[in-house]
Amino acid sequence: KQEVTQIPAALSVPEGENLVLNCSFTDSAIYNLQWFRQDPGKGLTSLLLIQSSQREQTSGRLNASLDKSSGRSTLYIAASQPGDSATYLCAVKGSGGYQKVTFGTGTKLQVIP
Amino acid sequence: DGGITQSPKYLFRKEGQNVTLSCEQNLNHDAMYWYRQDPGQGLRLIYYSQIVNDFQKGDIAEGYSVSREKKESFPLTVTSAQKNPTAFYLCASSIGQGTGQPQHFGDGTRLSIL
Numbered sequence: 269k270q271e272v273t274q275i276p277a278a279l280s281v282p283e284g285e286n287l288v289l290n291c292s293f294t295d296s297a298i299y300n301l302q303w304f305r306q307d308p309g310k311g312l313t314s315l316l317l318i319q320s321s322q323r324e325q326t327s328g329r330l331n332a333s334l335d336k337s338s339g340r341s342t343l344y345i346a347a348s349q350p351g352d353s354a355t356y357l358c359a360v361k362g363s364g365g366y367q368k369v370t371f372g373t374g375t376k377l378q379v380i381p
Numbered sequence: 382d383g384g385i386t387q388s389p390k391y392l393f394r395k396e397g398q399n400v401t402l403s404c405e406q407n408l409n410h411d412a413m414y415w416y417r418q419d420p421g422q423g424l425r426l427i428y429y430s431q432i433v434n435d436f437q438k439g440d441i442a443e444g445y446s447v448s449r450e451k452k453e454s455f456p457l458t459v460t461s462a463q464k465n466p467t468a469f470y471l472c473a474s475s476i477g478q479g480t481g482q483p484q485h486f487g488d489g490t491r492l493s494i495l
Binding site for chain 1: 385387416421422423424426469471473483484485486487488489491
C-alpha cells in the first residue's frame, strides 16, 4: 500500500526566503507525481506534474524534483511571497492496475511580510 | 472558461436524511472522482468513474452512492448510512484514467450535520 508523507506539517518563513517542501512515498512504482496548492476552503490547484521518467519540472518560481529510487520529491519555491501562503499537497499516481492516486496530508506554508 | 463546478458550497444534513452534492465539468474529461478531506488527513477516494454509465468504489465508499448518466455530471449522494459525513468533499476530473494527465479539482462542498 502506497503511503505518502509530507514533513513538516507546517512551515513559517519570512518573505523573500527560498524554501523547500518535502514529499516522500513508500512505493517507487509510480506513474507520476503531482504538486497541488490548496487555499483555505478551496479546492486543489495543480502546480506541477512530473512523469515517472522525468527528474524535474519548472514553472516560474517553482521547481519540483523527483527521485523515484529514494521515494522522494521536493518542491522548491524561490523568493517566497505572502501570496504563496497556502497548503501544499503532493499526490502520487501508481503505475499498476487502477493507477490509484494517493495524497499526502500537506504542508501548511505561511510567508510573513 | 473550462472547469469543474461543485454545488452547493455549504450543505447541512439532518439525521436520517440523504443529501446530494453536485459536480459538473465542461472540460470534456472522461474520468471523474469524488474525494473526502478531513482535517489532518490526506484526500481519500470515495468513488470514481472512467466513463459514462460506469463507476467504481474507492477506499471509503460505504454510505455513499453515485451515478454517471452524462459525461459532464457526477453527483454524489451521502446517505443516512454514512454516520460521520461532516467533511469537505472534492470532485475532480481528468482526461482519462490511463493517461499521465493531471487531475483538475472543483472548489469543494462543505457538509455539516445539523
